[in-house]
Amino acid sequence: MSKQSPDKPRISPFKGPAGGWGSVRSLAEILPRERVAPETFVELARQNKPDGFACVSCAWPKPADHHPAEFCEEGAKATAWELTTLRTTPDFFQKHTLTALRGWRDYDLEQHGRLTHPLRYDAATDKYVACDWAEAFDAIGAALRPLDPKSVVFYSSGRTSLEASYMYGLMARMYGNQNLPDSSNMCHESTSVGLKAAIGVPVGTTRQEDFAICDAILFFGQNVGSNAPRMLHDLRKARKRGVEIITFNPLRERGLERFTDPQNPIEMATLDETIISTQYHQVKAGGDIAVMTGIAKYLIAWDDAKAPGEAGVLDHDFISEHTNDFSAFAARVRATEWSDIERESGLDLAAIENAARVYARSKAVLAIYGMGLTQHVKGVENVRMVVNLLLMRGNIGKPGAGPMPVRGHSNVQGQRTVGITEKTELAPVDKLRELYGFDPPAEKGLDTVATCRGVIDGSVKAVVGLGGNFLRAVPETVAMENAWPRLELSVQIATKLNRNHLFAGRQTYLLPCLGRIEEDVQATGPQAVSVEDSTSCIHGSRGKVKPASPHLLSEPRIVAEIAKRIVPSNPRVDWDIWVADYARIRDAIEATYPEIFEDFNARLFTPGGFWKGNKAADRIWLTPSGKAEFFVPTGLSATGFADAEGRYRLITLRSNDQFNTTIYGYYDRFRGVKGTRDALFINVEDMAAANLCEGQIVALESDAGDGMRRRRDGLIVTPYDIPRGCLGAYYPEANILLPLEHHAAESHVPAAKSVPVRIVI
Known part of the structure; x- marks a missing residue:
């Protein structure tokens, strides 16, 4: 399969509503493009149903009183994206170097299809080559064991199940760190x-x-x-x-x-x-x-x-x-x-x-x-x-x-619930010590911003990524891409090829995993996993589709195999038993968080999920004062920078044809943009003041005042109903303009909704 050519850019206002026939037409277009099998339609009928699977995209609840079709346009795209019959086999990598693939669009990389085999990077040819699982796990263990645990990062994507997340956090702490950045560091x-x-x-x-x-x-x-x-x-x-x-x-x-x-x-x-x-x-x-x-x-x-x-x-x-x-x-x-x-x-x-x-x-x-x-x-x-x-x-x-x-x-909130956090005060340190007989690290770990600093300055030596597209999602794109090859080890666990995988460390492994919609059969039979939605309800999720390749392993299995090679043997933690029966992992989660997960396995498929409870909802305030705290704002603007002549506030945006860094297509229907992601949305009065005309090609440059040159070229001036002084451009492509240190003061979330920039003609 060759790179797809983009449609000729067309930008015109969309007059229809959300939903409606536009949504139907969008689904009718993507399903054949993904070459989905007939069973995909059966799976869509199971999506977000009580005994079905939880959508792999957003975290909106699975209701008990559900619709006949309990999926939206975006959720159906996510399902088609995972159940595509397109495949990226080892033969593909014999035809393309990683350097050449960096010239591909994000869409084309993922659209090529599901990864089928574990892969090792070969620096001599600049290509991925097939390897077997034991070789990959042994090499990963051999690379991680000698490293200072503080120099290793374990990143996880918000799609990872509660079961895999619990194991992942436990593995990191038993290894010796709390370097557990995740999607929450970048958003909420x-x-x-x-x-x-x-x-x-x-x-x-x-x-x-x-x-x-x-x-x-x-x-x-x-x-x-x-x-x-x-x-x-x-x-x-x-x-x-x-x-x-x-x-x-x-x-x-x-x-x-x-x-x-x-x-x-x-x-x-x-x-x-x-x-x-x-x-x-x-x-x-x-x-x-x-x-x-x-x-x-x-x-x-x-x-x-x-x-x-x-x-x-x-x-x-x-x-x-x-x-x-x-x-x-x-x-x-x-x-x-x-x-x-x-x-x-x-x-x-x-x-x-x-x-x-x-x-x-x-x-x-x-x-x-x-x-x-x-x-x-x-x-x-x-x-x-x-x-x-x-x-x-x-x-x-x-x-x-x-x-x-x-x-x-889909599970970014749930990951935090079961221990994916860099903060000691949010981790069940005493309970882990009691259950597993080791001393969890007390030192705060690295969040996303600190991880990026460490990659750039060289203090981070290895990154293990459980899903996601970390390098594409974070700020400071150029510096991060330049620094990534200096890592001693990069391990990426994924379902499809993305841009992060094209930047190899000195040792690099790309490990393909099962998707959530696929049947996960372990020693005790088919398994189910769980997720937490935005409203703190826990849901079971059961995949039934035949896996994309017989060579795929589940996320819990991959985590367990790495853990067995990097953490000391512990008679209280039997990774193999957990993998054989995920109910045993849920028992461990319940033992660690008894107040939240009482009778976890019995309640797993409760229609509508089971609520984990919330003290503030009962007007019990777990604050130092014992009361809810009013806050005195320090100012009226949240941007963190002053307005100046020629400086704009850039808002990074997602299309309705994407989910996070995954691009499903090149039609942002609601904004009327088709065939391109290079639109620069601007108020018409600002256009006139800057002597710009519709369709003109311009660049944006960062105006952060730190002396760093960050530039996004090739943007198409697009008049739009947006406040004066504000601009819009698509994420993740606009991340190249986002300084690493331009982040929320207390939470370190990248401040991607107000980036100081200037227009360059």
């Missing part, structure tokens, strides 16, 4: 830090059932139409019963505007649409703190003006009983000038007051948000401000109310 670590500090738990307090109870929804920085389309059914139902949805997002995203339910025959026949957002406010990138300060200012002023004996708009009883430091927060809000709020948010006073009035009259409010809040220098402050708003009216710990962070990967 700001949530984990911010919510933990504010309400004592690192996750949202709400569940899918709250959509049926709430009477208003505040929506911040999450593109539901591309990143969690099944949520549109919940939003549609909420709107049908009159719930107001107030959206704050820089770009007008179609899924937040209008939706036609593809599973509703009447809507499909009549082309009927549901308006999703009752108010849509295009806040500037990084302007959410200002917006939320404005809403709070309106509420406090209203409450201050109440007559004696009149009920206030704030929930004073809740604030008094359950919160700490409200007075300091209120003083800061009162002192903030409206002119500053308007300038930093990009919204006028009337727009903010309209949103505040809806919040003031609503009794149960959900606050839904995504990476549009977390991926800023002050991403943690964004999260804390969401909590501030909710606390003001007692909207945490009651039905239909609370924060709802939407995780972007």
Whole structure:
């Protein structure tokens, strides 16, 4: 199979709704392109069903009361992508050097098909060559054993099951480190830090059932139409019963505007649409703190003006009983000038007051948000401000109310639950010592940013990647690609070829694993795995499709084989028994986290999943003060840099034809971009001010002020409805502009939603 030629670029507005016939046509196009077998249609019927498999893309729940087709356009693409009949065999690598393959597009690399054999990099030919599993595992063990454990990193992707994640984290700690960066470091670590500090738990307090109870929804920085389309059914139902949805997002995203339910025959026949957002406010990138300060200012002023004996708009009883430091927060809000709020948010006073009035009259409010809040220098402050708003009216710990962070990967939240963390305080150190009789490391490990620093400066000697496309997903693309070949060892566990695999260390192994939808047969028979969704519900997942190759191993088996070669023998840890029967791994998880996973195996396939519980949802605040903490913001902008003449705020975006770094195709339907990923979205007034014309080819250069030259060439000027001073470009290609040190101050999440850049003609 040769590289596919891209379509001729075509950029024109899309006029349809999210869902509808556009979604149907998109699926009709991708299924034959992936050359899926007829059994794929059977699997789609099992997707996200109680006894089926959990979608390998987003983390939206598997509902107990499910639709006949419980998958969205993006989820179906993910299934077709995994079940493709296309194959990348060792013969492919005899035809192509890794250097030559670096000229391929991301799409073409993964579109070539599933990996079929374990591979070893041969530096003499610059090619991968087939090897057997024992050879690979023995060589990996021989390379890792002499290294200082602090110099080795164990990265994991958010698609990895709870079972494999638990084993992986245990292996790393028994080896001697907590260098366990994962997808959360790149997206929702700001949530984990911010919510933990504010309400004592690192996750949202709400569940899918709250959509049926709430009477208003505040929506911040999450593109539901591309990143969690099944949520549109919940939003549609909420709107049908009159719930107001107030959206704050820089770009007008179609899924937040209008939706036609593809599973509703009447809507499909009549082309009927549901308006999703009752108010849509295009806040500037990084302007959410200002917006939320404005809403709070309106509420406090209203409450201050109440007559004696009149009920206030704030929930004073809740604030008094359950919160700490409200007075300091209120003083800061009162002192903030409206002119500053308007300038930093990009919204006028009337727009903010309209949103505040809806919040003031609503009794149960959900606050839904995504990476549009977390991926800023002050991403943690964004999260804390969401909590501030909710606390003001007692909207945490009651039905239909609370924060709802939407995780972007199918088990990224679950990995953290079972020990994938670099932070000692989040790891069950005492329990691991008790169960397994070793002293877990107490030193904090490396997160994603620290790992990148270590790769660049040479202190990181080896990286083991359990899934993902780390090198493509992280900031500082050029420096990272230049440094990666200096690693002593690179091990990548994957289902398909991606760009990370084209940069070899001194020793490199590419190990193909089973996909989640494939049947996983071990010594005791077919196995099931588990995942955690965005709402803290645990679900079983069972694959039934014949594996893409007889040479594939499961993720737990691969982890076990590496572990047996790098950690001391321990009579309390029998890796082979765990691999033979994954129920034994779940027993170990239950023993480690008894409060969360009681009767784990018995509850594995509970329809709708089983909830792991949440103290803050019960108004039990696991904070030092024993109360929920108000936070005083340090400023109104979350960008971390000052505006300047010619400097723009770049927002990195995903197409609705991709999932994370995986590109399914070259048609971003909702933005009307076809045949290219080189679009530069810009406000028409900014175009005029910069003397740019539509279709002009320009470059972007980083304006971080650190002396480093970062440049993205070949961008097509594309007029778009985006706030002035802001630009949009596609991720991961725009990561080349993202400085490593431009990250959230407390959580270290790369600040990819407000990158300082300049346009170069």
